[in-house]
Amino acid sequence: xxxxxxxxxxxxxxxxxxxxxxxxxxxxxxxxxxxxxxxxxxxxxxxxxxxxxxxxxxxxxxxxxxxxxxxxxxxxxxxxxxxxxxxxxxxxxxxxxxxxxxxxxxxxxxxxxxxxxxxxxxxxxxxxxxxxxxxxxxxxxxxxxxxxxxxxxxxxxxxxxxxxxxxxxxxxxxxxxxxxxxxxxxxxxxxxxxxxxxxxxxxxxxxxxxxxxxxxxxxxxxxxxxxxxxxxxxxxxxxxxxx
Amino acid sequence: xxxxxxxxxxxxxxxxxxxxxxxxxxxxxxxxxxxxxxxxxxxxxxxxxxxxxxxxxxxxxxxxxxxxxxxxxxxxxxxxxxxxxxxxxxxxxxxxxxxxxxxxxxxxxxxxxxxxxxxxxxxxxxxxxxxxxxxxxxxxxxxxxxxxxxxxxxxxxxxxxxxxxxxxxxxxxxxxxxxxxxxxxxxxxxxxxxxxxxxxxxxxxxxxxxxxxxxxxxxxxxxxxxxxxxxxxxxxxxxxxxx
Numbered sequence: 329x330x331x332x333x334x335x336x337x338x339x340x341x342x343x344x345x346x347x348x349x350x351x352x353x354x355x356x357x358x359x360x361x362x363x364x365x366x367x368x369x370x371x372x373x374x375x376x377x378x379x380x381x382x383x384x385x386x387x388x389x390x391x392x393x394x395x396x397x398x399x400x401x402x403x404x405x406x407x408x409x410x411x412x413x414x415x416x417x418x419x420x421x422x423x424x425x426x427x428x429x430x431x432x433x434x435x436x437x438x439x440x441x442x443x444x445x446x447x448x449x450x451x452x453x454x455x456x457x458x459x460x461x462x463x464x465x466x467x468x469x470x471x472x473x474x475x476x477x478x479x480x481x482x483x484x485x486x487x488x489x490x491x492x493x494x495x496x497x498x499x500x501x502x503x504x505x506x507x508x509x510x511x512x513x514x515x516x517x518x519x520x521x522x523x524x525x526x527x528x529x530x531x532x533x534x535x536x537x538x539x540x541x542x543x544x545x546x547x548x549x550x551x552x553x554x555x556x557x558x559x560x561x562x563x564x565x566x567x568x569x570x571x
Numbered sequence: 572x573x574x575x576x577x578x579x580x581x582x583x584x585x586x587x588x589x590x591x592x593x594x595x596x597x598x599x600x601x602x603x604x605x606x607x608x609x610x611x612x613x614x615x616x617x618x619x620x621x622x623x624x625x626x627x628x629x630x631x632x633x634x635x636x637x638x639x640x641x642x643x644x645x646x647x648x649x650x651x652x653x654x655x656x657x658x659x660x661x662x663x664x665x666x667x668x669x670x671x672x673x674x675x676x677x678x679x680x681x682x683x684x685x686x687x688x689x690x691x692x693x694x695x696x697x698x699x700x701x702x703x704x705x706x707x708x709x710x711x712x713x714x715x716x717x718x719x720x721x722x723x724x725x726x727x728x729x730x731x732x733x734x735x736x737x738x739x740x741x742x743x744x745x746x747x748x749x750x751x752x753x754x755x756x757x758x759x760x761x762x763x764x765x766x767x768x769x770x771x772x773x774x775x776x777x778x779x780x781x782x783x784x785x786x787x788x789x790x791x792x793x794x795x796x797x798x799x800x801x802x803x804x805x806x807x808x809x810x811x812x813x814x
Contacts, residue, residue, distance in 0.1 A: 482725035486754040490799050491806050499811035506812065511729040527814050537814045551809060556733050558805035563734050566797055568742035569749065569790060571770050571780045 329518035330361060330479030332376035333505050334445045336457040336469050338494050340530040341447045342501045343374045344509065346479075348520030349381050362524040363388055364535045365395070365405050371450045372535050373405055373414060374526055378479040379442030379462070380433075383425055387442070390421040411448060411456035412468075418446050419464030426464075443478040448528070455530055483515045484508035498527040498537075503551065506541065510552045523548075572761035573604060573722030575619035576748050577688045579700040579712050581737050583773040584690045585744045586617045587752065589722075591763030592624050605767040606631055607778045608638070608648050614693045615778050616648055616657060617769055621722040622685030622705070623676075626668055630685070633664045654691060654699035655711075661689050662707030669707075686721040691771070698773055726758045727751035741770040741780075746794065749784065753795045766791075 332345040345361040359381060365373040375391075377384035394417075395404045408414050426440060433439040440462055447457040459476045460466040469476055475488050491504050502525060512519050527537040541548050575588040588604040602624060608616045618634075620627035637660075638647045651657050669683060676682040683705055690700040702719045703709040712719055718731050734747050745768055755762050770780040784791050 482758070483729055485758055486726055486729065487802070489757055490802050497811065499813060502812040502814065503809060504806065507806070514732055515725070515728055525812075525814070539812075539814045547810070547812060554809055555805070558808070559730070559733050559802075562798070562801035562805055563730075563747065563750070565801070566746060566794060567790070568740065569745040569768075569782075570742060571745065571768070571782045 329516055330378040331481070331484060331509060331512045331516070331519040332361060332378055332445055332478045333475060333484070333488070333508060334374075334376060334447050334457055334469075335475045335492065335501050335505070336447065336455060337474060337496055337498065337501055338530075339496075339498055340532070341374070341449075341455050341457060341528040342498055342505060343376055343445070343447060343526040343528070344502070344505045345376045345524050346509065346513075346519045347522055347524065348518060350518050353517070356518075356520070358520070358522070360524060362526060364526065364538075365391070366535045367406055367533075369451075369533045371406070371448065372528060372533055373446065373448035374528065374535070375418070376445040376478065377442065378444075380439055383422075383429070383440060383442045384444070386425045386429070387418070387421045387444070390424055391418065394421075409450065410453055411446075411450055411458070414448070414450070415446055415458040415460060415466045415468075418444060418460050419466060422460065422462065422464045445476050445478055449530065449533065451533065455528065480512055480516045480519050484512040487511065498529065502527055506548060506551055507555055510548075510555065572759055573621040574724070574727060574752065574755045574759075574762040575604060575621055575688055575721045576718060576727070576731070576751060577617075577619060577690050577700055577712075578718045578735065578744050578748070579690065579698060580717060580739055580741065580744055581773075582739075582741055583775070584617070584692075584698050584700060584769075584771040585741055585748060586619055586688070586690060586769040586771070587745070587748045588619045588767050589752065589756075589762045590765055590767065591761060593761050596760070599761075599763070601763070601765070603767060605769060607769065607781075608634070609778045610649055610776075612694075612776045614649070614691065615771060615776055616689065616691035617771065617778070618661070619688040619721065620685065621687075623682055626665075626672070626683060626685045627687070629668045629672070630661070630664045630687070633667055634661065637664075652693065653696055654689075654693055654701070657691070657693070658689055658701040658703060658709050658711075661687060661703050662709060665703065665705065665707040688719050688721055692773065692776065694776065698771065723755055723759045723762050727755040730754065741772065745770055749791060749794055750798055753791075753798065
């Protein structure tokens with residue numbers, strides 16, 4: 329499993345991903361699931377991935393390789409003009425991997441299950457955020473629900489539902505996202521620390537607000553404990569049911 | 572889907588179940604999923620059910636029919652001496668239904684998926700709480716995790732994890748359970764109001780603390796709104812992440 333969240337807010341984008349991968353409970357590892365492509369001052373893309381690691385790695389490698397072999401005239405992340413075109417590139421890369429590996433994986437229906445979140449900004453456009461499916465098709469986030477989740481989304485959704493506002497500061501959204509991770513980490517062993525975070529300021533065209541939150545991160549520990557205490561206090565303040 | 576929770580606390584047991592059943596998104600109904608058998612002063616059983624409605628209804632009908640045809644000398648809920656024996660009776664009833672309907676349902680692997688929570692008290696024993704699986708086998712709740720959930724358990728688990736204490740008052744536990752339902756109802760359409768509640772006081776051997784919480788229940792509405800406000804306030808009070 330995996331847990332990744334991204335938000336599109338008035339001030340920019342926030343991305344977070346755990347780093348645990350597993351092939352069974354007895355075989356867990358740490359892999360980065362938050363990937364960035366950047367052309368300082370012109371464009372920034374962030375990709376979050378969930379699902380079969382061989383497939384997601386192949387998709388990411390293809391996108392990178394295409395950038396370096398751009399001489400063939402085909403569009404790449406560095407040449408597309410809109411985020412919509414970038415999402416279509418990602419969809420094509422998924423289909424390319426399926427064309428190569430899909431048949432061999434066919435006997436296991438789950439084996440080609442991948443989901444991506446792609447967000448970023450290209451000069452001339454607003455920041456945009458997409459969720460891309462195994463089939464290579466995708467949806468774009470909307471104002472009514474300005475966040476996307478992939479992987480183990482359920483434990484961490486109640487706080488997002490209750491607290492998300494489009495006018496949040498990015499640091500405030502990061503705090504919320506970490507609380508959403510805290511709830512998930514408590515309940516699903518296949519989601520694990522550290523957590524990779526990126527805060528993207530609208531029109532900055534720079535991915536310099538990156539952070540990896542390790543298990544012993546003092547801010548995260550304080551947040552986790554403080555939130556439990558606050559919930560217990562809030563709970564104690566409410567009237568009991570009288571039957 | 573379904574959402575049911577039960578807790579075993581120092582002061583007794585708490586049970587809650589939603590009432591939505593569905594055969595597809597376009598065919599939803601209201602069915603009671605909290606069932607009680609009672610012999611005032613001697614024993615009380617409460618059963619919560621999730622899964623295929625035809626199967627859970629058949630199991631419940633069998634348990635009731637056996638009580639009324641007890642002349643054959645076979646043990647029934649009204650004659651067993653321990654809650655462990657009651658859980659085994661339930662397991663046998665599940666296997667009996669499987670023996671009758673299982674083969675015909677066999678083509679659909681999901682069709683015999685049922686899960687039950689059985690709790691109660693028989694004179695001479697402490698209150699006890701079990702979760703019974705489709706195969707008829709079961710587990711008993713333990714002190715480390717004094718609650719059981721069946722159906723859509725994920726959205727409502729974080730609050731149970733953070734707030735549950737064995738020394739809670741039953742009304743306090745009911746408040747927590749309703750907040751757990753509130754989180755679930757917001758995110759899963761296949762869990763729906765009203766919610767059936769039973770608070771069982773240890774050694775009362777009576778199921779008189781029953782309540783059905785309808786959608787417009789003023790306590791539930793106040794709780795839901797108050798909790799959202801309290802969470803937002805608690806959230807606002809915590810330090811932001813500084814990247």
